Amino acid sequence: MMYGGVDPSIADSNALELYFDSEIKALVLWGTDPSCSCPASGGGAVNDQRAKGVKTVVIDPPFTQDAAKADIWLPIRPGTDVALMMAWIRYIIEHRLYDAEFVLKWTNLPYLVDTETKLMPRAAVSSDPAVPDTFYVWDKRTDSMQPLAYPWDDALEGTFTVDGRVYKTGFTMLKEQVADFTPERAAEICWLDADRIVKAIRLFAENTPGGLAIGVATDQTPNSVQAAMGACTIDLLLGNVERPGALMQRFRTSGTFDMPNYPVPICADLLPDEQLRKRLGGNEHKGLGIWFAGHPSSILEAVLTGKPYPLRVWIDRSGNKLGAVADSKRWQKAMERLDLIVHMYMYPTSFSAYADILLPTEEWLETNMMVETCNTLCARQQVTHLWETVDETVIWSMLAKACADRGDEECRRAFDPEFMGKNLPYWSSEKEVFIHFLKRIDFDWEKLCWLTPYEYMPRRDWQTYYVYQWKDEKTGLAQGFNTPSKKLEIYLESMITLGRTGKPFSKCELPPASKDYEPLPYYLEPHESPVRDDEVSREFPLVLTSGRVPYYHHSTLRNIPFLREMYPAPEVWVNPRTAEGYGIETGDWVWVRSKRGEIRGIAVLTEGIGPGIVWMERFWNPETLNTKTHGWKEMNVNILTKADAPFNDVVGTYTLRAFQVQLEKADGAPEGVWLNPEDFKPWLPKPSGRTKEVFVK
Amino acid sequence: MSRYIFVIDADRCIGCKGCQVACKAENGIGPGENRNRVFDVGPTGVFPDLEMYFLPVMCQQCEEPACVAACPTKACRRNEADAVVMIDAETCIACRACERACPYGALTLNRERRVMDKCTICEQLRREGEKPACVKNCPGNALYCGDIDDPDSAVSQLLAQTRPEHIHKLRDTGSHPGNYYILRNAAWQDLLPRELAERRGGRRQV
Ligand code: SF4
Ligand code: SF4
Ligand code: SF4
Numbered sequence: 044m045m046y047g048g049v050d051p052s053i054a055d056s057n058a059l060e061l062y063f064d065s066e067i068k069a070l071v072l073w074g075t076d077p078s079c080s081c082p083a084s085g086g087g088a089v090n091d092q093r094a095k096g097v098k099t100v101v102i103d104p105p106f107t108q109d110a111a112k113a114d115i116w117l118p119i120r121p122g123t124d125v126a127l128m129m130a131w132i133r134y135i136i137e138h139r140l141y142d143a144e145f146v147l148k149w150t151n152l153p154y155l156v157d158t159e160t161k162l163m164p165r166a167a168v169s170s171d172p173a174v175p176d177t178f179y180v181w182d183k184r185t186d187s188m189q190p191l192a193y194p195w196d197d198a199l200e201g202t203f204t205v206d207g208r209v210y211k212t213g214f215t216m217l218k219e220q221v222a223d224f225t226p227e228r229a230a231e232i233c234w235l236d237a238d239r240i241v242k243a244i245r246l247f248a249e250n251t252p253g254g255l256a257i258g259v260a261t262d263q264t265p266n267s268v269q270a271a272m273g274a275c276t277i278d279l280l281l282g283n284v285e286r287p288g289a290l291m292q293r294f295r296t297s298g299t300f301d302m303p304n305y306p307v308p309i310c311a312d313l314l315p316d317e318q319l320r321k322r323l324g325g326n327e328h329k330g331l332g333i334w335f336a337g338h339p340s341s342i343l344e345a346v347l348t349g350k351p352y353p354l355r356v357w358i359d360r361s362g363n364k365l366g367a368v369a370d371s372k373r374w375q376k377a378m379e380r381l382d383l384i385v386h387m388y389m390y391p392t393s394f395s396a397y398a399d400i401l402l403p404t405e406e407w408l409e410t411n412m413m414v415e416t417c418n419t420l421c422a423r424q425q426v427t428h429l430w431e432t433v434d435e436t437v438i439w440s441m442l443a444k445a446c447a448d449r450g451d452e453e454c455r456r457a458f459d460p461e462f463m464g465k466n467l468p469y470w471s472s473e474k475e476v477f478i479h480f481l482k483r484i485d486f487d488w489e490k491l492c493w494l495t496p497y498e499y500m501p502r503r504d505w506q507t508y509y510v511y512q513w514k515d516e517k518t519g520l521a522q523g524f525n526t527p528s529k530k531l532e533i534y535l536e537s538m539i540t541l542g543r544t545g546k547p548f549s550k551c552e553l554p555p556a557s558k559d560y561e562p563l564p565y566y567l568e569p570h571e572s573p574v575r576d577d578e579v580s581r582e583f584p585l586v587l588t589s590g591r592v593p594y595y596h597h598s599t600l601r602n603i604p605f606l607r608e609m610y611p612a613p614e615v616w617v618n619p620r621t622a623e624g625y626g627i628e629t630g631d632w633v634w635v636r637s638k639r640g641e642i643r644g645i646a647v648l649t650e651g652i653g654p655g656i657v658w659m660e661r662f663w664n665p666e667t668l669n670t671k672t673h674g675w676k677e678m679n680v681n682i683l684t685k686a687d688a689p690f691n692d693v694v695g696t697y698t699l700r701a702f703q704v705q706l707e708k709a710d711g712a713p714e715g716v717w718l719n720p721e722d723f724k725p726w727l728p729k730p731s732g733r734t735k736e737v738f739v740k
Numbered sequence: 741m742s743r744y745i746f747v748i749d750a751d752r753c754i755g756c757k758g759c760q761v762a763c764k765a766e767n768g769i770g771p772g773e774n775r776n777r778v779f780d781v782g783p784t785g786v787f788p789d790l791e792m793y794f795l796p797v798m799c800q801q802c803e804e805p806a807c808v809a810a811c812p813t814k815a816c817r818r819n820e821a822d823a824v825v826m827i828d829a830e831t832c833i834a835c836r837a838c839e840r841a842c843p844y845g846a847l848t849l850n851r852e853r854r855v856m857d858k859c860t861i862c863e864q865l866r867r868e869g870e871k872p873a874c875v876k877n878c879p880g881n882a883l884y885c886g887d888i889d890d891p892d893s894a895v896s897q898l899l900a901q902t903r904p905e906h907i908h909k910l911r912d913t914g915s916h917p918g919n920y921y922i923l924r925n926a927a928w929q930d931l932l933p934r935e936l937a938e939r940r941g942g943r944r945q946v
Contacts, residue, residue, distance in 0.1 A: 605764050650790055
């Protein structure tokens with residue numbers, strides 16, 4: 044929303060400048076560890092950048108591989124990221140490390156904000172999306188509030204009273220918002236050293252161009268959206284956008300997809316308004332509209348209580364939901380209340396144990412997929428196909444077809460090209476999906492397979508810098524950014540509109556959320572926190588965060604012998620000074636308990652985590668799938684996580700990281716789990732001949 | 741004659757252990773068996789002032805291999821042509837004398853074939869003009885192998901470009917290891933793989 048381009052996620056391969064010999068000087072990896080989350084892609088790319096001399100700052104509670112290689116590591120207390128970001132912003136402003144000219148010309152920070160409404164008054168409202176509204180600035184020459192037509196502005200800073208109303212520039216609003224967050228204050232909140240914070244800020248701010256990449260860590264607490272805003276603000280203030288070496292870019296695309304690498308369109312705009320309005324949690328957390336998602340905890344409540352309406356059927360296409368959702372034990376209770384559960388996946392997981400119907404999908408090596416990466420298009424091709432599995436893309440349309448055949452009007456219309464308009468009508472084969480997209484570039488699947496990797500554009504043409512400076516044909520002005528004001532909206536006024544109406548994500552007007560969303564980032568102390576002196580922190584004195592190891596991807600791959608033998612059970616990292624009090628040694632099995640449940644893991648005493656903090660890898664155990672635990676109750680961090688309020692205001696995030704636990708030495712491993720390399724032999728692949736094709740596409 | 745060895749840029753190793761898995765898949769090595777292993781060296785220091793690097797260890801292609809000396813059947817020997825230490829599956833009786841003798845834990849019992857197994861620098865791939873599996877699959881570009889007697893080889897070039905104080909070898913216990921390690925960004929810790937496995941200060945050391 045602030046930028047109008049893709050976020051610079053390394054794990055999603057969006058930080059494209061990393062893959063080339065570019066002008067990057069410094070990177071901040073904030074709660075992201077590409078060496079763990081994507082060693083083969085981003086991990087290697089960041090490594091190449093480091094080898095070239097690019098400086099890195101890593102902000103992460105555990106001493107990850109990337110932390111080990113960083114110039115500066117800030118082992119932050121879990122869940123306090125926004126406090127540290129606000130300190131970065133404050134320091135950058137106070138020491139004038141920001142790119143003043145860029146901020147003045149290309150962000151909305153000079154625009155005046157009415158301090159009472161928090162909105163930016165308009166001198167003129169434009170109905171043409173190519174032309175933004177006209178905002179007010181403070182004109183230094185006449186010392187008055189003046190409308191200033193896009194694109195140039197005047198005063199960046201100031202508080203002004205006009206006709207009894209107080210106006211401040213967006214810049215002043217931001218500055219005041221972060222005013223309390225000195226490095227010393229952040230050090231106190233985040234359990235860091237103030238000098239080290241300053242060194243990190245300086246290293247990044249004085250070495251532009253570069254970029255700050257966040258991972259999922261900051262997305263997993265109720266302060267999630269503010270962390271994304273804070274991260275973006277830091278980069279934008281430094282002018283790290285669309286210049287060579289910046290991670291935020293709008294490079295060209297092949298034009299094949301509507302959404303990058305999302306071959307199957309969402310077409311939510313075809314849903315009836317009343318259906319969009321009753322999406323669970325969708326009115327309170329309107330940011331969810333960007334993914335057309337529901338709010339997990341609201342769904343959980345609806346199943347458990349029947350309010351605001353009961354839910355009956357759960358069709359799931361994902362790995363192990365019980366290993367992925369917060370407070371999994373409550374979800375089990377909810378699942379018992381449903382009439383029908385369908386699980387669509389490549390192999391059985393704990394979730395399958397509760398399903399009435401399994402729909403086996405093809406494995407990675409059995410599927411075809413179109414992939415756009417940098418300036419190439421690739422065909423990921425099926426190399427084999429075994430047993431009764433079907434490509435999931437096709438399963439969805441088969442379900443729709445079956446409903447249509449039984450008289451469901453909406454499903455029938457999904458196959459009607461006229462009704463679907465610019466969207467792809469539902470298909471009967473994977474081929475139809477490919478044709479729909481590839482014909483846009485005059486290709487078909489066979490041609491793409493033949494030419495893979497197909498360079499659809501020379502790299503120099505594809506890597507388009509300074510896109511905001513391109514002239515708009517119609518207005519003759521610089522086209523700016525994809526935001527309503529065409530500026531980088533660091534003062535994110537549209538948060539207020541989003542909370543009140545659902546715009547720009549919802550096609551229909553939604554009732555306002557109970558509270559306005561904030562246009563600037565704010566810090567939220569974790570609800571369960573070691574600095575709160577309350578019952579929870581007394582009983583559960585340690586703060587837990589989780590994270591990745593390179594051998595697994597999310598909750599997959601725990602059934603691969605060569606990976607499981609390297610990491611058969613989750614490690615529980617504890618600082619030796621913390622462990623002392625519990626009589627725990629490296630290699631001991633320990634109970635990890637939260638208010639919500641208990642699990643076990645293997646203790647590792649290490650200086651690689653700060654005192655008072657516990658780090659643990661999430662896990663599930665496919666080997667106990669057919670026992671009464673169904674493999675999700677032994678070592679699954681999500682037995683401990685928190686699914687109740689407070690939620691993030693904008694998108695409703697619950698607490699997957701940064702909550703309170705206690706430790707106790709356990710007598711041994713959970714029953715039936717596999718730990719020795721030889722245990723995993725039954726999962727070694729067994730050669731098979733051709734199997735019968737049961738579904739002909 | 742040529743002398744094939746590894747030069748390992750430890751600064752570039754990100755500790756992902758992809759090389760371990762790639763080696764197993766390429767060479768048919770079972771669970772619990774390893775031709776190569778990656779160790780965390782560290783963290784050393786006291787929180788939050790720490791250092792850590794990653795150490796891939798495979799056969800060090802020793803000049804005077806302890807494994808060869810220990811082998812009662814001469815199954816374990818050094819190739820004439822490229823000086824790579826090999827085990828002849830026909831004559832190996834799996835007595836594990838070589839395993840006990842090797843200071844670097846570089847030998848593994850292949851239970852399926854009942855022979856001792858070790859890194860051959862992927863002989864079968866080199867014969868086809870390909871790179872070893874671990875080298876090909878290393879996302880960090882940390883692994884280099886080649887003929888150290890050829891001054892134009894990639895490994896010789898890499899060493900020539902590296903400051904001498906950044907070049908290390910595993911501790912020599914008499915067999916004169918051939919592989920080189922490059923480490924610029926951390927202090928080299930003189931620890932043998934078995935000592936590292938005991939320390940286990942960080943992740944599990946397999
Ligand atoms: S694959 Fe490369 S980066 Fe990964 S552990 Fe092995 S040597 Fe290190
Ligand atoms: S490292 Fe071990 S196996 Fe390799 S040559 Fe030396 S002694 Fe033999
Ligand atoms: S060179 Fe081949 S045999 Fe040796 S460690 Fe690498 S993959 Fe294994």
